[in-house]
Amino acid sequence: MLTKCMGRKSIVTVTGAGQHWVATAAACAKLGLDCTIFMGNIDIERQSSNILLMKYLGSGSNTLGLFHEFIRDENVRLIGVEAAGNGIGTRKHSATLAKGQVGVYHGTMSYLLQDDEGQIIESHSIGVRLEYPGVSPELSFLKDIGRAEFYTITYEEALQGIFLALEAAHALPYLEKLCPTLAIGTKVVVNCSG
Known part of the structure; x- marks a missing residue:
């Protein structure tokens, strides 16, 4: 449009x-x-x-599609959960916003998985759509302005519980970490694709 x-x-x-x-x-x-x-x-x-x-x-992305409806409502926290693969301490993950640095790739400036010389590092995930060393400029912007928070979940955590699209499965186990920090009665919306 x-x-x-x-x-x-x-x-x-x-x-x-x-x-x-x-x-x-x-x-x-x-x-x-x-x-x-x-x-x-x-x-x-x-x-x-x-x-x-x-x-x-x-x-854009499933995440951005859901965030879009709530961006202007400051009472709503926007939380993204990235694929930590084998752990963000390893090189086998797709946690671009948690571990990436700003760079330019495919003509856009965003957070990227890259080495100290700015060379792209291969990403790793069990979710096909998560195997990309970058992230959308829009999500990068939301991180930079502090409007969205981003956390990580390993593939082992993502495979526990409800089985849905592997990309969205990373969000569900994060609820166990998030919900105890929320006030009683807080509403949570989870994007479950697939």
Whole structure:
């Protein structure tokens, strides 16, 4: 809708797993916009059903989709939970906001997993859509202004309890840490995709 309001005619983007970009392709089809989506070869093989949906529809993130509704309401805490993989003390995690540093990757400035020389470090997660060394500029901005908080959960913690999409499964075990710190009667909304 923003693209349409700006008078633009097309969207060009990149994806890993493709689920969010199926929605982008659908929105572009609905609004009559050209949509070009770039995706890596390995991801294309792993996510063939999403590729098919995108093609049928003409060629941000779950977190941001949920946060969007509450950003202006300062009474609502925005909490993101990242994939700590084997632990953020190891190199096998995708905790970009917890362990990353600001840099530029794929043309955007955001938090990235990188070494001391600014070289990108490979991310690791059991959730396909979490295997990316960066994060959206919008989430980086929300962290920088202190509007959103970000924490981590290991893959072992994520696999306990309700089984849903692995990406969203990281949020549920964090509730055991969060809820004891909240006032009685506090409402909690959890984004459970998949």
